[in-house]
Amino acid sequence: MEPISPPQNIVIIGAGIAGIACALSISRELSPFVPNLKITVYERHDILSTSGGAINLTPVAQRHLAQLGVLDELDRMGPEGGADVDAIELFSMRSGRSIGSINFTDNQGKGFGGYKGRRVMRIALSVAMLTVAERARNVEIVFGKKVIGGEEFQGSAVVHFQDGTKAVGDLVIGCDGVHSAVRTRFVDVDRPAEYTGLSFLQATIDSDTISSPTHFRTSSLNISRHGSMLASYCDRDGEQIFAAAIVQFSQESLSRYRLEPGQDWATQHKIRCALREEVRDRFGKCAIPCIKEMIEGKVDWMLYPVYQVRPGGRWCLNRVILLGDAAHAMPPRDESAAYALDDAILFSRILSSYRSEPLTEAFDAYETLRRDTINHAFKASRRMWERNREMGFLEGRIKEWMMSFHLKTNENAREAAWAFDATKMALPTPAPSEDLVSLNSFLRNRTL
Numbered sequence: 001m002e003p004i005s006p007p008q009n010i011v012i013i014g015a016g017i018a019g020i021a022c023a024l025s026i027s028r029e030l031s032p033f034v035p036n037l038k039i040t041v042y043e044r045h046d047i048l049s050t051s052g053g054a055i056n057l058t059p060v061a062q063r064h065l066a067q068l069g070v071l072d073e074l075d076r077m078g079p080e081g082g083a084d085v086d087a088i089e090l091f092s093m094r095s096g097r098s099i100g101s102i103n104f105t106d107n108q109g110k111g112f113g114g115y116k117g118r119r120v121m122r123i124a125l126s127v128a129m130l131t132v133a134e135r136a137r138n139v140e141i142v143f144g145k146k147v148i149g150g151e152e153f154q155g156s157a158v159v160h161f162q163d164g165t166k167a168v169g170d171l172v173i174g175c176d177g178v179h180s181a182v183r184t185r186f187v188d189v190d191r192p193a194e195y196t197g198l199s200f201l202q203a204t205i206d207s208d209t210i211s212s213p214t215h216f217r218t219s220s221l222n223i224s225r226h227g228s229m230l231a232s233y234c235d236r237d238g239e240q241i242f243a244a245a246i247v248q249f250s251q252e253s254l255s256r257y258r259l260e261p262g263q264d265w266a267t268q269h270k271i272r273c274a275l276r277e278e279v280r281d282r283f284g285k286c287a288i289p290c291i292k293e294m295i296e297g298k299v300d301w302m303l304y305p306v307y308q309v310r311p312g313g314r315w316c317l318n319r320v321i322l323l324g325d326a327a328h329a330m331p332p333r334d335e336s337a338a339y340a341l342d343d344a345i346l347f348s349r350i351l352s353s354y355r356s357e358p359l360t361e362a363f364d365a366y367e368t369l370r371r372d373t374i375n376h377a378f379k380a381s382r383r384m385w386e387r388n389r390e391m392g393f394l395e396g397r398i399k400e401w402m403m404s405f406h407l408k409t410n411e412n413a414r415e416a417a418w419a420f421d422a423t424k425m426a427l428p429t430p431a432p433s434e435d436l437v438s439l440n441s442f443l444r445n446r447t448l
Contacts, residue, residue: 006034006355011159011169014176015043015141018324018340020129022175023139024068025348033355037138042145042159042167044176048130052122053202053304054234054242055337056085056219059104059418062115064341067423073128074120079236081128082120085219088232090407092400093224096215096287099400100407102414112418119219119232119242121204147181150320157319159186171359172320173347175340178307180326187320191313196331198227198388199254200304201245201279205294207238212289214241222291223403225396226282227388231291243294245279246388249305257303275301306331306385311375316363323347330378331385338417339377345422346370357430365428 010026012019023039030037057065065071074081086109090099104117133139146162150172157172159182174182178193207214219232227247234242249257257278259271279295286292309329315322324340347366354362387399 007170010039011167011172012041019175021344029348029352039139041141044146046144057118059112059115061338082118083233085117088219089216093222093286100404150186174322174326178325178329188314193307196306199249201301203299205241225391328374330381
């Protein structure tokens with residue numbers, strides 16, 4: 001029986017956080033053992049996508065980015081590399097009073113494991129990750145490749161693209177997000193993304209256009225019975241504020257508020273005006289002056305529906321596996337970026353550890369390590385997002401009163417999550433092959 005060789009030609013679909021992180025991590029883990037390793041990342045867009053606004057990087061996400069060499073690149077970008085976040089402060093939009101905070105520092109003002117939080121525009125993070133990937137000798141990024149299907153053969157997997165080309169690899173990794181074509185056209189066709197009933201209304205606002213003093217140091221979450229509104233600096237100099245309202249929208253109304261390429265100016269203007277009215281109707285009675293200004297101003301809000309992929313479905317075939325949102329998209333929370341980075345780092349370590357084993361055993365080990373964690377996170381995320389649905393007056397007051405309790409009771413769990421290091425987590429040990437067991441038995445019996 002010939003020894004099993006680790007994959008040499010790896011195809012990754014999706015150049016987002018999970019895809020680039022996966023490429024960097026596999027390059028680091030497998031290169032010492034596979035001299036001819038080739039990793040190709042295929043992205044459906046012609047250029048890096050600029051959608052998505054700003055994201056929050058928790059201490060664990062920053063630690064993982066530092067390990068991949070991306071954090072240094074973000075720092076080299078200067079103010080555009082994001083704003084440090086000591087805490088997300090919570091306020092009542094009804095009364096303006098402070099409710100509590102999610103702290104990214106300990107009592108001495110130090111970050112967890114040396115890292116605090118950071119709010120950064122998604123495009124800035126994408127550019128930093130792409131820059132690091134371009135320096136890797138065995139990583140290539142190819143744009144303009146939309147997946148339309150795929151199939152497996154003995155020893156390889158093939159991905160078909162819309163332009164008539166295909167990619168063949170020893171291993172295919174789907175990192176193409178919540179609407180993953182690898183999942184819905186290849187791995188698990190009966191598990192499409194589902195709309196959660198909630199959406200983001202997002203905008204980036206110049207700080208100097210707001211005359212009222214900001215009520216937060218770096219980042220705030222402002223609570224209302226009609227939803228919540230995040231307001232946070234997203235650059236180091238505090239020149240821009242990223243605002244995102246989390247609101248309930250029916251699926252039927254989404255098409256009326258979506259800005260699409262090719263729409264005429266009049267249609268787009270009508271949609272922008274309608275979105276401003278939606279924000280004013282929901283949050284117009286806000287008691288916080290600077291948030292009130294954002295709500296009443298001529299801000300161009302963009303609608304981003306929130307989708308999820310329910311857990312319990314298939315993550316892999318024989319030579320294809322899903323990572324990140326492609327496998328388990330959940331309503332966003334502070335740890336969302338960290339989960340994608342966890343996936344990439346843990347799978348890469350398992351792939352290296354199981355390099356002499358069949359890929360299916362590596363896949364099984366990864367699922368054993370991740371399923372329970374992801375299922376628990378999904379349930380917690382759903383509970384958190386339910387608090388942003390429309391509420392009556394009394395229910396809204398109870399939500400405010402209970403918020404401090406929720407923050408306190410979840411504090412230890414949050415801090416434990418921020419202390420997590422995917423590079424140090426114990427991995428399942430590969431089981432010895434039948435040949436190895438037989439050899440050990442033969443040697444033992446001969447000795448006896």
